[in-house]
Amino acid sequence: MREAFVKTMTEILDEDPLSALVLADISAGAFGHVHSDRLINVGIREQLMVGVAGGLALTGLRPVVHTYAPFLVERAFEQVKLDFGHQGVTGVLVSVGASYDWTEGGFTHMSPRDVTLLDSIPGWTVHVPGHRDEVPALLRAAVASDDQVYIRLSTQENREAHPAGLHLVKSGWGGPLVVAVGPMLDRVLEATAGLDVSVAYAATARPLDTEALRELAYTNEVVLVEPYLAGTSAHLVSAALSDRPHRLLSLGVGREELRRYGTPADHDRLHGLTAEGIRASLDAFTAQRVNS
Amino acid sequence: MDSLLELRRRFTGDDKHLPSATSTMEVLWTLYDRVLHIDPDNPDDPDRDRFFLSKGHGPALFYSVLAAKGFIPAEWLDTAATVDSPLGHHPDRVLVPGAEMSAGSLGHGLPLAIGTALGLKAQGRLEPRVYVLLGDAELDEGSNHEAIAFAGAVGLDNLTVIVIDNQSASHGWAGGIASRFAVNGWTTSTVNGRDLDAIEAALTPLSRRPHAVTAIVEPKNA
Numbered sequence: 418m419r420e421a422f423v424k425t426m427t428e429i430l431d432e433d434p435l436s437a438l439v440l441a442d443i444s445a446g447a448f449g450h451v452h453s454d455r456l457i458n459v460g461i462r463e464q465l466m467v468g469v470a471g472g473l474a475l476t477g478l479r480p481v482v483h484t485y486a487p488f489l490v491e492r493a494f495e496q497v498k499l500d501f502g503h504q505g506v507t508g509v510l511v512s513v514g515a516s517y518d519w520t521e522g523g524f525t526h527m528s529p530r531d532v533t534l535l536d537s538i539p540g541w542t543v544h545v546p547g548h549r550d551e552v553p554a555l556l557r558a559a560v561a562s563d564d565q566v567y568i569r570l571s572t573q574e575n576r577e578a579h580p581a582g583l584h585l586v587k588s589g590w591g592g593p594l595v596v597a598v599g600p601m602l603d604r605v606l607e608a609t610a611g612l613d614v615s616v617a618y619a620a621t622a623r624p625l626d627t628e629a630l631r632e633l634a635y636t637n638e639v640v641l642v643e644p645y646l647a648g649t650s651a652h653l654v655s656a657a658l659s660d661r662p663h664r665l666l667s668l669g670v671g672r673e674e675l676r677r678y679g680t681p682a683d684h685d686r687l688h689g690l691t692a693e694g695i696r697a698s699l700d701a702f703t704a705q706r707v708n709s
Numbered sequence: 710m711d712s713l714l715e716l717r718r719r720f721t722g723d724d725k726h727l728p729s730a731t732s733t734m735e736v737l738w739t740l741y742d743r744v745l746h747i748d749p750d751n752p753d754d755p756d757r758d759r760f761f762l763s764k765g766h767g768p769a770l771f772y773s774v775l776a777a778k779g780f781i782p783a784e785w786l787d788t789a790a791t792v793d794s795p796l797g798h799h800p801d802r803v804l805v806p807g808a809e810m811s812a813g814s815l816g817h818g819l820p821l822a823i824g825t826a827l828g829l830k831a832q833g834r835l836e837p838r839v840y841v842l843l844g845d846a847e848l849d850e851g852s853n854h855e856a857i858a859f860a861g862a863v864g865l866d867n868l869t870v871i872v873i874d875n876q877s878a879s880h881g882w883a884g885g886i887a888s889r890f891a892v893n894g895w896t897t898s899t900v901n902g903r904d905l906d907a908i909e910a911a912l913t914p915l916s917r918r919p920h921a922v923t924a925i926v927e928p929k930n931a
Contacts, residue, residue: 469827504802
């Protein structure tokens with residue numbers, strides 16, 4: 418996905434004289450072929466990176482800010498909060514690393530809390546592409562808009578691209594609606610093989626299309642499978658279905674600090690996010706309904 | 710200047726005339742009266758100079774200057790910090806005409822100013838200059854040092870920082886404030902922060918590097 422971002426962003430810088438890109442060394446080498454005074458690498462200075470982007474926006478430019486997820490959203494969170502929204506200007510954040518793309522790097526390079534944090538500030542659109550081919554259109558639309566947009570890139574991806582909005586991928590008759598966000602789709606489809614459930618996909622996590630959710634969740638059972646902190650979108654599902662009895666299971670990355678390295682597959686297993694883990698959680702959720 | 714203090718009194722009520730309460734007065738007045746190319750009738754002119762009050766606390770004099778120069782009605786000062794007033798104890802640029810940044814949390818003005826200075830250059834706007842006012846204690850914030858090093862390294866010559874030094878930093882600045890900028894490639898001036906002519910002269914740099922002016926006033930706790 419990073420390569421798709423670099424290619425598309427390079428094109429945007431060339432095509433759009435009001436676009437700009439601010440880096441803090443991460444991916445600077447990948448943009449080494451770009452020679453523009455709207456490509457600014459501030460060095461390893463993430464607070465400055467976001468502040469500079471806010472200043473560019475104050476002059477009418479459309480800044481894209483890019484680095485590793487924990488350094489972009491967590492380390493520079495006050496700058497994201499104050500140097501964009503509170504100044505009355507907007508920008509586009511594009512991260513790599515996701516929740517644990519580089520598990521060998523340990524806890525400092527994991528960012529399962531990024532979407533939760535941005536969810537605490539009003540007005541942020543969040544895209545979580547599930548395939549590299551979803552990135553160009555999302556990035557172009559983000560730069561062309563005046564919105565606050567976060568695009569969360571990952572090395573985890575599905576076998577094929579899908580439209581970004583919440584939509585049905587697999588229809589069932591009586592079971593829960595399983596909502597897979599971004600790279601979670603393929604494993605959700607594997608986990609639900611042979612089960613009477615419906616599966617929906619969304620790359621656009623904010624705003625979540627709750628109208629579509631209400632329509633698709635006609636059995637009043639929803640299972641959220643998100644590639645970041647478990648329960649990040651639970652409040653939206655609860656609000657969307659507040660006028661009718663419903664059950665909700667929220668799967669995602671756990672809150673505890675595991676203090677483990679290993680591979681992303683190892684961490685998928687530890688967080689119950691393999692196809693097998695998701696299936697086990699689904700079976701338990703379904704059994705709970707039967708027994709209640 | 711007396712009229713400025715009258716305006717300020719409308720914001721603060723009881724005015725004790727403490728030097729620390731007016732530490733920015735001469736610098737602000739010099740900027741708005743002699744230096745900045747700005748027009749209250751065209752406050753969004755893309756070719757205007759920009760002034761960022763990064764040290765956003767205690768903005769009474771800033772508001773008073775904006776009122777004196779016609780950016781905001783003086784009547785706004787009478788109801789400041791009430792629920793329907795656009796004027797609070799930290800300025801909000803969305804609410805206050807002429808305010809270039811929303812301030813309050815320290816250490817945000819200089820990075821925003823650097824982005825603005827870069828953005829102006831990238832759009833071929835080479836005439837406007839970007840000014841930022843910091844406090845000496847505000848330099849404690851690490852974001853300023855990210856910014857000072859970067860602006861010096863790229864030779865951002867349309868940027869001027871003014872540091873009001875009233876010795877309020879808890880641990881001081883060994884070697885002096887100016888040296889923090891000079892070592893990173895800035896030109897520097899140190900002036901009496903009560904001397905209008907000296908301030909004006911210091912705010913007129915001729916080099917192709919970013920410029921830092923340290924304006925010394927009475928110690929905060931004197």
